[in-house]
Amino acid sequence: MPLLAPAKFRVDFLIWQIINSEMRSRLLFILAITLFGCTVAATRYYEIDQPIWRYLRGAEINPATLHLQGEFVESNLGSAQEPDGSITVRMIAQQYVFVPQCVVVPAGFSVRLRITSADAVHKLGIERTGYDLEAVPGAVTEAHLQFPTPGKYGVPCKEFCGAGHYAMRGEFLAVSKEQFRSLKPEERVTCASR
Numbered sequence: 274m275p276l277l278a279p280a281k282f283r284v285d286f287l288i289w290q291i292i293n294s295e296m297r298s299r300l301l302f303i304l305a306i307t308l309f310g311c312t313v314a315a316t317r318y319y320e321i322d323q324p325i326w327r328y329l330r331g332a333e334i335n336p337a338t339l340h341l342q343g344e345f346v347e348s349n350l351g352s353a354q355e356p357d358g359s360i361t362v363r364m365i366a367q368q369y370v371f372v373p374q375c376v377v378v379p380a381g382f383s384v385r386l387r388i389t390s391a392d393a394v395h396k397l398g399i400e401r402t403g404y405d406l407e408a409v410p411g412a413v414t415e416a417h418l419q420f421p422t423p424g425k426y427g428v429p430c431k432e433f434c435g436a437g438h439y440a441m442r443g444e445f446l447a448v449s450k451e452q453f454r455s456l457k458p459e460e461r462v463t464c465a466s467r
């Protein structure tokens with residue numbers, strides 16, 4: 274203790290000395306538990322930790338640079354066969370189109386769909402399937418879908434997203450597994466050749 278310490282500090286220090294060490298450690302323990310509890314409660318209530326988990330899971334994405342880098346560059350959109358044989362479809366929703374506008378998928382086969390938005394919140398309502406999927410800027414929505422039979426499945430946007438909303442419509446073209454397998458990778462990207 275320096276001799277010229279302020280009086281208030283000296284008194285606090287004395288109280289700290291009077292409390293025996295067992296009480297001191299108990300007090301510190303209670304304080305630590307309380308702080309931890311408050312932190313957990315705050316993260317649950319304000320969900321301030323969510324962006325961290327999204328970032329760590331790789332689900333965070335910058336809507337402004339979608340077309341320039343990362344998973345959703347144009348060459349990566351549409352149906353793609355993964356090394357393990359599974360099918361992944363990547364799409365972008367933006368005012369007022371789905372990119373690609375039409376995607377070829379195998380019928381009766383589980384397809385992984387990953388979609389994000391470049392601007393507003395959109396919703397893919399896949400006709401005849403009951404699937405409704407939100408496309409949210411800044412996040413990737415992932416779902417596993419099945420198109421039961423070959424044919425066309427219209428995809429109207431079901432979330433009002435601006436002036437052109439009512440004309441916003443994409444399409445899935447489901448073909449038989451054999452037919453899908455016979456397509457070249459570039460033919461799977463859009464329905465243009467069909």
Ligand SMILES: [Cu+2]
Pocket residue numbers: 395396430431432433434435438439441
């Ligand atoms: Cu819309």
